[in-house]
Amino acid sequence: MKVGFIGLGAMGSAMASNLISAGHAVTVWNRSPEAAEPLVSLGAKFARTADRAAQGDAVLSMLANDQAVRDVMLDGGLLDAMDPGTVHVNHATISVALAKELAQAHADRGLAYVAAPVFGRPDVAAAGKLNMLVAGNPGVISRIRPLLDAMAAAIWPMGEEPTHANVVKIAGNFMLGAAIESMAEAGALVEAHGVSPADFLGMLTQTLFAAPAYKVYAPLIAGQRFKPAGFALPLGYKDISLALAAGDAARVPLPFASVLRDSLLETLAQGDPEVDWSAMSQTARRRANLTAT
Amino acid sequence: MKVGFIGLGAMGSAMASNLISAGHAVTVWNRSPEAAEPLVSLGAKFARTADRAAQGDAVLSMLANDQAVRDVMLDGGLLDAMDPGTVHVNHATISVALAKELAQAHADRGLAYVAAPVFGRPDVAAAGKLNMLVAGNPGVISRIRPLLDAMAAAIWPMGEEPTHANVVKIAGNFMLGAAIESMAEAGALVEAHGVSPADFLGMLTQTLFAAPAYKVYAPLIAGQRFKPAGFALPLGYKDISLALAAGDAARVPLPFASVLRDSLLETLAQGDPEVDWSAMSQTARRRANLTAT
Amino acid sequence: MKVGFIGLGAMGSAMASNLISAGHAVTVWNRSPEAAEPLVSLGAKFARTADRAAQGDAVLSMLANDQAVRDVMLDGGLLDAMDPGTVHVNHATISVALAKELAQAHADRGLAYVAAPVFGRPDVAAAGKLNMLVAGNPGVISRIRPLLDAMAAAIWPMGEEPTHANVVKIAGNFMLGAAIESMAEAGALVEAHGVSPADFLGMLTQTLFAAPAYKVYAPLIAGQRFKPAGFALPLGYKDISLALAAGDAARVPLPFASVLRDSLLETLAQGDPEVDWSAMSQTARRRANLTAT
Amino acid sequence: MKVGFIGLGAMGSAMASNLISAGHAVTVWNRSPEAAEPLVSLGAKFARTADRAAQGDAVLSMLANDQAVRDVMLDGGLLDAMDPGTVHVNHATISVALAKELAQAHADRGLAYVAAPVFGRPDVAAAGKLNMLVAGNPGVISRIRPLLDAMAAAIWPMGEEPTHANVVKIAGNFMLGAAIESMAEAGALVEAHGVSPADFLGMLTQTLFAAPAYKVYAPLIAGQRFKPAGFALPLGYKDISLALAAGDAARVPLPFASVLRDSLLETLAQGDPEVDWSAMSQTARRRANLTAT
Incomplete structure (x- = not known):
């Protein structure tokens, strides 16, 4: 599949590398571009702006906290720039309040949204052995399932309401x-x-x-x-x-x-x-x- | 081995029955004598008084709480009646204060004392699968080890100081x-x-x-x-x-x-x-x- | 003195009425204008916009919480509209974080700022018997002291750093x-x-x-x-x-x-x-x- | 009145001295007899045993804690030795459990019992300004009221059940x-x-x-x-x-x-x-x- 990955900290980098290994075409973006280098050397494309990574079948994001998610997704205008055909999978651990706001923001724009926070430290992520909680529309989830399987040892469905996974x-x-x-x-x-x-x-x-x-x-x-x-x-x-x-x-x-x-x-x-x-x-x-x- | 068992609640009865099954000669005592009946039917001898169960190689006790231990062992005079050749193995969950008092009371009388509290509910005890903490003199413990093995899935040594197991x-x-x-x-x-x-x-x-x-x-x-x-x-x-x-x-x-x-x-x-x-x-x-x- | 009063809840109305009784020329403003009516009948002038109340010797504000203070003072542009000759006395109970932000915002604009939160329920405020904590520039405080005395039984100086009073x-x-x-x-x-x-x-x-x-x-x-x-x-x-x-x-x-x-x-x-x-x-x-x- | 006082710590000594000053005939006892000396020099009689202080109209006790009360009153046999005509006023701060046991022990022996714990540090006791909580039979309390008044600034009745004062x-x-x-x-x-x-x-x-x-x-x-x-x-x-x-x-x-x-x-x-x-x-x-x- 053709996917973007936004947020290349220790967790995000490990997750993106597993997507590459599984054969997906991955475009990466990070606020500090240096973090993208190891992934580019593994075959990822580098996006100069976040919205260029938010195209294709899906964009996955693993941002550090509420502030970073808000900055990139809402205030930074990424959601406004996205194509309704691209599924957004949000892996970050965020507040319930922001989770609700994000779910609404996607709905308002007709965007497909899946919340998929994970349990596991960076070494577990690198091994593709995360435990991943997933909530959202079942049809959407099954479409992107191969991406999740490349990163997780197990997928734990938590219903249709994205906030529930958070x-x-x-x-x-x-x-x-x-x-x-x-x-x-x-x-x-x-x-x-x-x-x-x-x-x-x-x-x-x-x-x-x-x-x-x-x-x-x-x-x-x-x-x-x-x-x-x-x-x-x-x-x-x-x-x-x-x-x-x-x-x-x-x-x-x-x-x-x-x-x-x-x-x-x-x-x-x-x-x-x-x-x-x-x-x-x-x-x-x-x-x-x-x-x- | 020739052993006594004192305290035949759900836990004690299950533990004593495993001693019988393992071929030990078991004499049982309980404050309410009815509790002894199922064990007698399995081959245990019934002691009319606690001190008659506190003879032979070892006496094991599984009393309900501090008060019961104090009543039987100290105020009831059992320690005073015991033979120094008989090891006392105390399985009860008791306070640190009473544990220290008991260790001293045994030492004062030259009695061999092992603290061996257990983790596990009655069904685990019945299956002989308890996790048993054991603390006391290593020589004494190795002597009675066959008794412990009949009741426990694992023995966890906690040193020579009995109180530590408690x-x-x-x-x-x-x-x-x-x-x-x-x-x-x-x-x-x-x-x-x-x-x-x-x-x-x-x-x-x-x-x-x-x-x-x-x-x-x-x-x-x-x-x-x-x-x-x-x-x-x-x-x-x-x-x-x-x-x-x-x-x-x-x-x-x-x-x-x-x-x-x-x-x-x-x-x-x-x-x-x-x-x-x-x-x-x-x-x-x-x-x-x-x-x- | 010529003063404005912003925020006419139970507390603010009681405080403003004492200023009127003490002979000061008071202009009042409240988000819901009905609350101004009793004060107008006592002699207050009614301001259609907050900035018209923020003129003269001082403007006192008693807003309900962080959000209201932020809406009126910062996002609403009141501080940007104020004259450096007008002292702002903030009576609200607000967070330390907002208190620091406000102190900085006044300093950035060269505005005189006094934090003066109070202890006392509305009946105490009506009686002019509040206990008032006051922090800010001593010269500024002494200039507006007659206003504070009209509302408080006692003034408790808490130093020059406005945040300290909060x-x-x-x-x-x-x-x-x-x-x-x-x-x-x-x-x-x-x-x-x-x-x-x-x-x-x-x-x-x-x-x-x-x-x-x-x-x-x-x-x-x-x-x-x-x-x-x-x-x-x-x-x-x-x-x-x-x-x-x-x-x-x-x-x-x-x-x-x-x-x-x-x-x-x-x-x-x-x-x-x-x-x-x-x-x-x-x-x-x-x-x-x-x-x- | 003819009274005994048992327990001559800082609090008890101060309270007893006020009884002497008020003209009562006071006999004192303390486990360590040295503590009695200053009171003897003020006119108190010294009792060699606790029961000799527990005679006359009333005996007041101010012992340090549960253990001391138990040692003197119950295990030490003082209650067994007391005359039913002598009222026991217990000023100690003790546990509810012991308070109940004591109330029962007095009732069993037909003894008049008043619980009268106090608020106040030693300097307050010395000044006769304690706040005293009093619970027990009203007739008994009114009989000993002059004693209480000599020690307390105020008497706070807490009903007939002594435990309530505790x-x-x-x-x-x-x-x-x-x-x-x-x-x-x-x-x-x-x-x-x-x-x-x-x-x-x-x-x-x-x-x-x-x-x-x-x-x-x-x-x-x-x-x-x-x-x-x-x-x-x-x-x-x-x-x-x-x-x-x-x-x-x-x-x-x-x-x-x-x-x-x-x-x-x-x-x-x-x-x-x-x-x-x-x-x-x-x-x-x-x-x-x-x-x-």
Whole structure:
């Protein structure tokens, strides 16, 4: 298929490269054009402007946050420039409020729109093994399905309402944050009683909690290794803020998310934004006055 | 081996029956003697008093809570009556404070003591598939190892200090509670936005959260099925209280445990103590004014 | 003095009427012009456009929230239209972010700017007994001091940085919310133990807590009288959100504000936005399953 | 009247001295007898055993905590030794559970019992200006009223059920703790934005929060002066634990008390138990990474 890809951060670049590998004709665009070079060397065409990438069968976008999506899609005029025959697949993790606004903006212009946020870090994206949530018109989705299959290990349909995929992504990230905080607190508790957090979390991640969410973060927490960040602290804070905002919009109190917000904020106050968000486990240790290893 | 088993609730009975099946000579005792009948029919001997079960190679106990352990072991005089050649293996989930007191009481009397709390519900115990935490003297543990193997899928050594196994059990149950609360809150969030909690939790328990802790509770939460209780609400409340008490003893703030305490307390205030502790998910829904299905 | 007044809600109208009573020449403007009528009958001039009220010695504004301030002052072009000889006194409770933006916008245009948020409900404003926080250039403040004295029982200088007065107002409202929540929880606690909340709060508001913050809300909480709202629930929720946003901007975790947010959100979820924000005390009672009186 | 006084800490000594000044015949007892000396020099008789102080018209007790009350009254046999003609007035702050047990123990023995916990620090007690909560049989209370009047500025009747006075005292102390935490958080918030906490709290304690609860603690928080402790950190922690236990007994979630518990625990973890409980404000500052003044 003939596709465009907009947003070439670590995630977007990995996803676009899988589209190229699968034989699709890919045109890429990024605000900073240097990021396009490795993909061009793999065979991608380079678009000087975003709207030249938004042509053909579909344009996929993986922009960093609400602001970037708003800048490119709405204020930047990309939606106004698009052809109704081109499907827009939005992979970004965005707020529920913007998700609703975007869904409406596409509908107003008669554009086909699919929300397809993903779970997985850049290495998972590079391996084409993402878990992808997909919501939108079923006919449209089946048309672009080969593109999704090139990037994902599994496709999880979330209905026809695009916003639903965004809510699920936000709620899932909130659950990830809660898993980290619970390991952080429980780890501090056993450590203060003389038990090695590595032994404790090692046992649990082979038994009751033998799942990726825990297996990824347990060694970081037990080993106090927070750099390089797999998912940086400010991004984690942003995602928990998205969960709280989604709760706000639908009047759903989320006391665990409130605790997470405070733990992440306290971790940010320590002054190093380049750590992984699992560094909030240091905050649990500091509260208990546990000394650094 | 010649062993006694004290405490024949759902867990204890299942564990004792596996000892019998493995060919050990088992003498059982329970405060209410009726509970012994099925085991007697499987070949166990019935002891009229607890101390008659506390003879031979080892006595295993699976009593319900701190009070029961204190009544039988300390105030009831069982430790005073025991032979130093008989190893005491304590499977109960008890407070850190009592765990320390018990370890000291055994040491004072020259008794061999192993703490061996377990993860697993009664059906897991019946299948001999428990995850068992074990702490105590390594020589003693290796002597009684055949008994443990008859009951457990895996044995997780937690060092020589018996109390450590109790702390790990408490911290693990706290993490289970946190998993439930995070599913409860995230489920209410997606539900309020029009997404089925079953779809949401179904996806996550096949991906990031594909682990027993989540797979057991997700269907209960999504289906709002809280009876019969696999783990009753008051027991869950007791276990979170044990975590908070362990945090108190070692000066470790546990904000997630504080939230759990409040959620469980609010659930208890609704008046039905016979529900599973995952009924705290109804509290998350009620706070958001989501109507019953 | 010759002054304009912009924003004629309950608070603004009461404040403007005191300026008229004090003999100042007042020109008023409001988005919905009907609100100006009572003031015109007291002697105010009516301005058809906001900029006609922003002339003379000073223009005072008491707009409802960030959005209204932004609409009128920035997007509506009022600042661009103003004469550098006219001092702008902003009485609104606004976010720290907008406060900073406004301070900069005045500085960029060479306009004299004073932030002067107030504590007090409409009846206090009508009596000219507000507590007014004032921050800005001291020379400018002394020039307009007669205007402030006509509206306030006391003027509390908060330095030269206008934003500081806004932060103090937000932090003070947060403390008010915390006072309400603490009465709500403590009241539910004593009620559940058979003590009348009225007796309990009556005693405390004559002793340790004999202060306006408590004396105003204790009878509402004890009597469960939440209508008409002195300060409506959505406004209280907005103010706690401003405190959390201010904490966010400066990296200050505020666990009490997080609890307040959840309590207010849960109260909003019950569906009646026209109650006073002290109706969050009903949420404390409902959590404990206390039946309505 | 002929009265005994048991428990001569800072509070008890001050209260007993006022009874002596008022002309009552006072016999005193304390576990460490040295504490009795200043009172003997004022004219008190010294009792070698507690039961010799528990004779005459009334015996008043001001013991430190549950354990001390239990040791002296129940396990120590004082209640068993008492004459039914002697009224017991219990001034201690104790748990609801012990309060109920004590009320029953007196009833079982036909003893007259009045619960009379107090608000006020030692200097207030010395001045005879305590606020005293009183619950019990009205006839009994009126008989001993002259004793109470010698110690208190005001007597607050809380009905016939002694436990009610204890619940009110616990709930009141919880509200005090909440006042401190709200000043701590709000103070950290304004400080992080460049406003002096002293200016901020100074303004509020002259206006909305002009009450003893705030006036006592605001200068300690703003000045970071936590020694000598007016009310020591471990006592504050104990009192918040009593509030949580009272909530537990009646199924009342208290999210503010949970936050307080965590803040106090984190403050205790810093290692200096001799600070005032308002030192929890340092915890709010440390979380925000505000440097020491």
